[in-house]
Amino acid sequence: MVEIRPAKSTDIKGIRALIDTYAPQRRLLSKETVTLYESVQEFTVAIDNGVVVGCGALHVLWEDLAEVRTVAVAEHLRRKGVGHQILEAVIDRARTIGVSRIFCLTFETEFFGKHGFEEIQGTPVEPEVYSQLLHSYDTGIAEFLDLESVKPNTLGNTRMLRHL
Numbered sequence: 001m002v003e004i005r006p007a008k009s010t011d012i013k014g015i016r017a018l019i020d021t022y023a024p025q026r027r028l029l030s031k032e033t034v035t036l037y038e039s040v041q042e043f044t045v046a047i048d049n050g051v052v053v054g055c056g057a058l059h060v061l062w063e064d065l066a067e068v069r070t071v072a073v074a075e076h077l078r079r080k081g082v083g084h085q086i087l088e089a090v091i092d093r094a095r096t097i098g099v100s101r102i103f104c105l106t107f108e109t110e111f112f113g114k115h116g117f118e119e120i121q122g123t124p125v126e127p128e129v130y131s132q133l134l135h136s137y138d139t140g141i142a143e144f145l146d147l148e149s150v151k152p153n154t155l156g157n158t159r160m161l162r163h164l
Contacts, residue, residue, distance in 0.1 A: 090102075
């Protein structure tokens, strides 16, 4: 039985291993290990016999908006509902902290679509918020804003949004 729970700092090596599995396939963007430790509180993990077999993160962008990031499941457990459990936990976390919209950049449009995400064009924020977000050092926010500076690093994935 897979356990879904908030990540601990000791789970980062397992999260790193999942990212390292999918980043070379360009299914996930790679992240520096230090960045994973810095954002451990954003992660939800799936644990099977003490091993991290799935992960997903919720990164707040603004008062009403957060991004779902780094959703991955070990290859042997794909299509067995683990990703759905992780994403539902991330969505529940978004509700708990008061976010009313969640966003993702993904190739897995069918998976996210099953959870109420819809494909969008552009950046779904007001011009004032957009100008504030430009001040962020976070690469993910630059991807969200579709800035030219991150184009060489992005995967060309689909923008999706869900209203909670």
